[in-house]
Amino acid sequence: MSVMADYKVTFYPEGKSVEVPVDTTILRAAHEAGIRLDARCGGQGTCGACRVRVINGNVHLPPSGKLSLSDKKKGICLACLALVRGDLDVEVPFSSRLEPADLFEETGENSACGYVFSPGPLTEKFFLELPEPDKHDRLCDWERIRRHLRSRCELEGEFEIPLELLRCLPGLLRAAGWKVTVSLTRAPGYFVVTRIEAGDTSGENYGFCFDIGTTTISGQLVDLNARKPVSGMTVYNAQAAFGSDVISRIVHSQQSPGGLEQLRCAALEGVNRIAADLIKAAKLAKEDVGCVSFAGNTIMTHMLLGIEPKYIRREPYLPVVNELPYLTARESGICIAGSAPVYALPGVAGYAGGDLTAGVLACGMHRSGEVCLLIDVGTNGEIALGGSEFIVCAAASAGPAFEGSGVTCGMRAASGAIQKVSSPGRDGYEVNGDVAARGICGSGYIDLLAMLLREGIMDRNGRLKQEAPGVRPGAHGSEYLVCSSGGEDIVISEADIENLKRAKAAIYAAASALLKHVGMDFAGVSRVYISGGFGSCINVESAKEIGLLPALENKRFVFCGNTSLSGARSVLLSPQARGEAAEIASRMTYCELSLEPSYMEEYMAALFFPHTDLEGFTGGGERG
Amino acid sequence: MSVMADYKVTFYPEGKSVEVPVDTTILRAAHEAGIRLDARCGGQGTCGACRVRVINGNVHLPPSGKLSLSDKKKGICLACLALVRGDLDVEVPFSSRLEPADLFEETGENSACGYVFSPGPLTEKFFLELPEPDKHDRLCDWERIRRHLRSRCELEGEFEIPLELLRCLPGLLRAAGWKVTVSLTRAPGYFVVTRIEAGDTSGENYGFCFDIGTTTISGQLVDLNARKPVSGMTVYNAQAAFGSDVISRIVHSQQSPGGLEQLRCAALEGVNRIAADLIKAAKLAKEDVGCVSFAGNTIMTHMLLGIEPKYIRREPYLPVVNELPYLTARESGICIAGSAPVYALPGVAGYAGGDLTAGVLACGMHRSGEVCLLIDVGTNGEIALGGSEFIVCAAASAGPAFEGSGVTCGMRAASGAIQKVSSPGRDGYEVNGDVAARGICGSGYIDLLAMLLREGIMDRNGRLKQEAPGVRPGAHGSEYLVCSSGGEDIVISEADIENLKRAKAAIYAAASALLKHVGMDFAGVSRVYISGGFGSCINVESAKEIGLLPALENKRFVFCGNTSLSGARSVLLSPQARGEAAEIASRMTYCELSLEPSYMEEYMAALFFPHTDLEGFTGGGERG
Numbered sequence A, B: 001m002s003v004m005a006d007y008k009v010t011f012y013p014e015g016k017s018v019e020v021p022v023d024t025t026i027l028r029a030a031h032e033a034g035i036r037l038d039a040r041c042g043g044q045g046t047c048g049a050c051r052v053r054v055i056n057g058n059v060h061l062p063p064s065g066k067l068s069l070s071d072k073k074k075g076i077c078l079a080c081l082a083l084v085r086g087d088l089d090v091e092v093p094f095s096s097r098l099e100p101a102d103l104f105e106e107t108g109e110n111s112a113c114g115y116v117f118s119p120g121p122l123t124e125k126f127f128l129e130l131p132e133p134d135k136h137d138r139l140c141d142w143e144r145i146r147r148h149l150r151s152r153c154e155l156e157g158e159f160e161i162p163l164e165l166l167r168c169l170p171g172l173l174r175a176a177g178w179k180v181t182v183s184l185t186r187a188p189g190y191f192v193v194t195r196i197e198a199g200d201t202s203g204e205n206y207g208f209c210f211d212i213g214t215t216t217i218s219g220q221l222v223d224l225n226a227r228k229p230v231s232g233m234t235v236y237n238a239q240a241a242f243g244s245d246v247i248s249r250i251v252h253s254q255q256s257p258g259g260l261e262q263l264r265c266a267a268l269e270g271v272n273r274i275a276a277d278l279i280k281a282a283k284l285a286k287e288d289v290g291c292v293s294f295a296g297n298t299i300m301t302h303m304l305l306g307i308e309p310k311y312i313r314r315e316p317y318l319p320v321v322n323e324l325p326y327l328t329a330r331e332s333g334i335c336i337a338g339s340a341p342v343y344a345l346p347g348v349a350g351y352a353g354g355d356l357t358a359g360v361l362a363c364g365m366h367r368s369g370e371v372c373l374l375i376d377v378g379t380n381g382e383i384a385l386g387g388s389e390f391i392v393c394a395a396a397s398a399g400p401a402f403e404g405s406g407v408t409c410g411m412r413a414a415s416g417a418i419q420k421v422s423s424p425g426r427d428g429y430e431v432n433g434d435v436a437a438r439g440i441c442g443s444g445y446i447d448l449l450a451m452l453l454r455e456g457i458m459d460r461n462g463r464l465k466q467e468a469p470g471v472r473p474g475a476h477g478s479e480y481l482v483c484s485s486g487g488e489d490i491v492i493s494e495a496d497i498e499n500l501k502r503a504k505a506a507i508y509a510a511a512s513a514l515l516k517h518v519g520m521d522f523a524g525v526s527r528v529y530i531s532g533g534f535g536s537c538i539n540v541e542s543a544k545e546i547g548l549l550p551a552l553e554n555k556r557f558v559f560c561g562n563t564s565l566s567g568a569r570s571v572l573l574s575p576q577a578r579g580e581a582a583e584i585a586s587r588m589t590y591c592e593l594s595l596e597p598s599y600m601e602e603y604m605a606a607l608f609f610p611h612t613d614l615e616g617f618t619g620g621g622e623r624g
């Protein structure tokens, strides 16, 4: 599309071509061709994930330590560094790709913990049988609807209607014989009509809820009458092409002209892909979906809406907005009914977002008379501590290791993932789905680390014992061979272990420091809620063995699954949930751990398996 | 632009060309070329106003009684009937054109009658000196603004902000050193931020008010701080190309595909032309204008906003909307700051619109302890009767004769218009501006009729005396020569007199019938407010002599000028005015005169100069 278009780059096996100017990176060209490469480091040449093979043509290759000589001989290069200098044929291996959309069903209770909120969808439908006007009843069309809503539906307050709906109103009312269904949503202080349909369609009312994660985006189509999800879907957040964590994405937004807009489009594309697929599968039209809610960390929320996030990175770490104003689908670019409301779960601070509010709401800890702890084992490990009296929260930058990013054979909890490990050898692991193993997901890594520690294959520092069975020298230090599958070896390297150790240390230290901040320790915590994509299949024993979770008795742990998503679903379905979400966000106080003197100590001490202070640690609670 | 483009039509003297398919009318082609023809009958071949001369080329000419043989010999034809059958050169004479925009100054008090409303512009500016955030004051940007508005500006309630403003917020706040000016408007139940500017711009705050008339559109740029208009301008409503009255325009909207959209664009073009010209003359940018109010009859209001008006024509004559919801400039297409509010004066019924509400508001009759009468001598003569106790209203379809349309030499009150007539002969008339006479405006016609009646040149029926000086046979019956100017004769024909007689009868009969409806007569009216474009220069004596106004003593008449415009200006400047406008619209009851048995009688009786029942008439009040 560029006016300077010079060279044609063709990607295989698809055979898709694009024309790009000289010195474009292959990563950029792939992006334009619609091929999603796994560019975890944001294209800085440091992660090595974007490997492609140049079959034909002229490229300029800056030197890179991420490639071996044999790689280079095969024509393998890093897409983010290689510059187009002629027409090219490029092969993109499976392992360098972001996975295609992975449709799966996910259903659940209204609240992750079984609490049922009072009903009342974000967009409500009212079937109106309006009296036909005559010379004794001369109300105009819009006032006729308002009178009916006030007198028959007993709604009090002001009503607003977008001009575009007013324009269709008279024809619709008369064609429908004055029997119409009005969709209404409550904005602060007034009602908005978001749709008017002929006849009685009040039996059909749908909404979407989304979890906008740094690594993945999950969505559900929700039947607002039945109060349950119809279908769900998770896709990778295509922002990964600009960096695997929020910070490298902010850097991208600052360094590339139009970078923020690229990030906005990348996230929005995921949301709209889910929306389109689920709408199609349910045989609906996009106008049939009358509301959306979403939860995400503060940076994701800013980026999805195109709001400048860069000040979150700088002292004093301020977002532009925690509690979003009333938004429409049209404004936000989400492809459902244009006038539909978009409700974002309110956040608390730059590093404690709407996803944490959703988590508290979903696990219900804000109603508890006892002190509870919520740990989100995600890329931005967010933590909340408290109950009905107080709630404090903090962020632990755990990194994406437990979500399968930044580790050699990591993948998310999807088919082909090793999700459980009990012992070394063939029978010691369990694969998600009836397929060959192709990687390891978060719960698999937790089990694997615990097994390696238990079997003495790995020491408490995370170093592999050279002489232990399965351990061998790898490309980057020692590695342990979990299995061979389809000609590829699935391994965990010492570098991977280091990454995972840091992630678990960050989470554990954040929880400890937060407890210290309020003068408590783990023993005083009556319940630990664990949320995250893998949340429901994690092995508590393993997690305690490696020191990710504190050594409390098992019954104190509750796995809540994706609470960001279930919290978003609750607000879609209940005004009570919306009220509680606002209340949670307003009374939750944020604790900046980098300013807590104890945090670094805690973190350093947690950089062992399970912990430096083994005594103190195992003594910190009762064994389950 | 059409894919079937066949023939090129060039209009002179401009030399503008368009390509149109075979059988397009020349009127349509002219419209596409941006040349505004005076098509008063809406292109039905009946008004004869759209005369053009074909210089070259092939046209198909249906027969028309509006053209003489000598016209035809000269190549003159009606643009609305002539069909393009080949490349054409067409000359458009001055007399067939809608006048170009005519800029004039108009200033005035806040209320037409000197009443000063409590101040408070529709969009208010607040200069905020926000405290810079630090580690002890971690409010996010948007919450920081809200806190300040609540605590310092003492505003209570919810605040909303459009996403587009939120997107610019962080950069702007920091670039401005946390000193910004926020524009706020009050929507029902909450505040909306409509603009944020760096520094203190609270000294500059502008809005527009408009009168959307059937024949003309007037607008003023208002300095909201000084509480007075900066400049004003009136243009013809380009909808005239689709018919001179509201009914023929509704017919157009029903019969032509896209007709309503054409009408919307035609009215909007006038509004935006005024807006652009006044903004430019004041050396402002369009973003500097932060609010708009407008008043118009119900059909104009519907058409300007693209809302289907056709049901207003059918029993039970219902508009889609009387009280418009909160609208933005962006939605309505008005070219000022996109998020600026657009406030439409609320109407009462299909034939009693926001212009009448504005009129009542401007003359202040709703506050009067005595009974007052408001007569709008416009195309849709609207009438209100009452005071603080009650207000009833009605519509008299007077037609556009008093606005200078539908009469041979009619024009609006602009330069070149004969505006006063005292006696026959050269010294007997006065021309607006220092130019030669080129037509007669409403006040001129009233004087002229009174003079003709007084001098015995015209009888009480409106027939010209053949033997009287100045009377001669004309193209369509007898005519009276007022003067010759620049080679053209300015005349009034018997057909013109008939039109004017019907107009005055409609207005007088409506007022009488409305009085009868409440059991009163003219004697009980303490004050008669006259509004309309010419309102301030009309001669009461003449109006009484011809029976347009009742024979009350002169001091009971108050001329208010364009109350639609001054009412719209008041709501722009005062929350009290906005409150009163809503109250007026809600308590004013509409009386459908076509259902009043007395109306037809009154109308028939008024079809004489001054009236059939001369005794009863002159006895109906005291002579002034």
Ligand code: FES
Pocket (backbone or CB within 6 Å): A038, A039, A040, A041, A042, A043, A044, A045, A046, A047, A048, A049, A050, A078, A079, A080, A081
């Ligand atoms: S090395 Fe290319 S994206 Fe990371």
Ligand code: FES
Pocket (backbone or CB within 6 Å): B038, B039, B040, B041, B042, B043, B044, B045, B046, B047, B048, B049, B050, B078, B079, B080, B081
């Ligand atoms: S005769 Fe052509 S517009 Fe009226």
